[in-house]
Amino acid sequence: MNTKFEIITKSNAETKSLGALLADTLYKGRTKKRALVISLEGDLGAGKTTFTQGFADGLGIKEKVKSPTFVILKIYKIKKMDFIHIDAYRIGTKDFEVLGWKEFIKNPKNIILVEWGDRIKKILPRTAIHIKFKHGASEHERTIKFVV
Numbered sequence: 001m002n003t004k005f006e007i008i009t010k011s012n013a014e015t016k017s018l019g020a021l022l023a024d025t026l027y028k029g030r031t032k033k034r035a036l037v038i039s040l041e042g043d044l045g046a047g048k049t050t051f052t053q054g055f056a057d058g059l060g061i062k063e064k065v066k067s068p069t070f071v072i073l074k075i076y077k078i079k080k081m082d083f084i085h086i087d088a089y090r091i092g093t094k095d096f097e098v099l100g101w102k103e104f105i106k107n108p109k110n111i112i113l114v115e116w117g118d119r120i121k122k123i124l125p126r127t128a129i130h131i132k133f134k135h136g137a138s139e140h141e142r143t144i145k146f147v148v
């Protein structure tokens, strides 16, 4: 059975803090057998990139993380790990395979966040964590639901 829980954030700073908190927790708890894969799902402007910025910050990445919509994939080096930020908005399952997806998800030194991960559901590992972002009742409110 999957566990689901929801958190409401009221500003982009709160979404970043949540990302940083999760980065720390998941980094420490990760398996050493394969990559940690997180699928970020939700409409444009729902907070996927904002969350990723906080997450990267929590991992100690100094470089500013931007939306990878145009570059598709960006790799940040941290300690002995690689943080891989991917955007599946414009590319499909086949393109992921060409990018070396299979090798990425096997390698335990990779932490992978995929924006629009629901577009490549078929090739996400079963162990992937799903985080669903939704606009809330007011302009700065977002509902962030975790399925782990």
Ligand code: ADP
Pocket (backbone or CB within 6 Å): 009, 010, 011, 012, 013, 014, 015, 042, 043, 044, 045, 046, 047, 048, 049, 050, 051, 067, 115, 133, 139, 140, 141, 142
């Ligand atoms: P996505 O990557 O899902 O398209 P972004 O993170 O790029 O979304 O954009 C979210 C936008 O919404 C940003 O401009 C951000 O400042 C704004 N925003 C307002 N409130 C929040 C919130 N609670 N969480 C995240 N972003 C928020």
Ligand code: MG
Pocket (backbone or CB within 6 Å): 048, 049, 067, 068, 115
């Ligand atoms: Mg984005």
